Amino acid sequence: MIPLRRSVRVLLLCGIVLGWAGYEGRAAERENGRLTIARMKYDGGGDWYNDPEAIPNLARELQLRAGIETNPDQRVVTLTDxxxxxxxxxxxxxxGEVRWTEPEIRNLRTYLTRGGFLYADDDYGMDEAFRREMKRVFPDKDFVELPFDHPIYHIIYDFPAGPPKHHEHDGKPPQGFGLFHDGRLVVYYTYESNVSDGWADEKTHNDPPAKREAAFRMGINIVAYALYR
Structure with missing residues (x-):
């Protein structure tokens, strides 16, 4: 395993989660000193529940590799929760399909502009619906492809060519897109990459160890960046 970058490792071991301080809702999350990752439950017919073991597995790796104290279970939330x-x-x-109600749109906008972070991973077929709904959240903003030197690709592990390619889908190159608010990345979106499938149990997709390793490393980078941005 590649060693953690020294500066990040010191912060992690000291428990200084710098990015949390600016988020109004984070006090409750720090009560037990642990991060809880939430999974969005949405309507429209898309399988929001896909690979239910993915987040618990990522939580385990965050704790083992990066020293980020993480609750072992995901929290399933709707955007009105x-x-x-x-x-x-x-x-x-x-x-496939994603549909948000007007109250959900407002709540997601509030969540993101107050310091929350959304990571969306297209498991195949979600792209059109997700982009449409995000345009309702931020009508004046467009997704931009993140350059390969963006910190999200280097904060702990190096990904010099951007997000790893986990599953083939349409055979296109993997891409990572971002939405920014006041100069801060609030949404990171992976397309033709499917990183989160690599967090599933080994038997779920029968992926080779090297692919699963890359997926976990990228997941750790995403969470670390979200907390330290």
Missing amino acids: DLLYSSPFLFMTGH
Whole structure:
């Protein structure tokens, strides 16, 4: 395993989660000194629940490799759930359709502009619906592809070519996109990469160890960046 970068490792071991301080809802999340990763439950028919073991597996690796104290279970939330605001890191994935109501749109906008972070991973077929709904959240913002020198690709592990390619899908190159608010990355979106499938149990997709290793490393980078940005 590649050693953690020294500066990041010192912060992690000291428990200084710098990015949490600016998020209004994070006090409840720090009560037991642990991070809880939330998974978004949404309507529209897409399988938001795909690979339910993915987040618990990532939580284990965050604790073992990076020293980030993480609750072993994911928190399933809707965008109208009050618990949304006590989760600094929100994850979503799925295949196909995504639909948010107007109250959900407003809540997600509030969550992101107050310091929350959304990581969305297209598990195949989610791209059109997700982009459409995010345009409702931020009508004046567009996704931009993150350059390969962006810190999210280097904060702990190096990914000099951007997000890893986990599953082939349409055979296109993997891409990582971002939405920014006041100069801060609030949404990170992976397309044709499917990183989160690599967090599933080994038997779920029968992926080779090297691919699963890359997926966990990228996941650790994403969470670390979200907490330290």
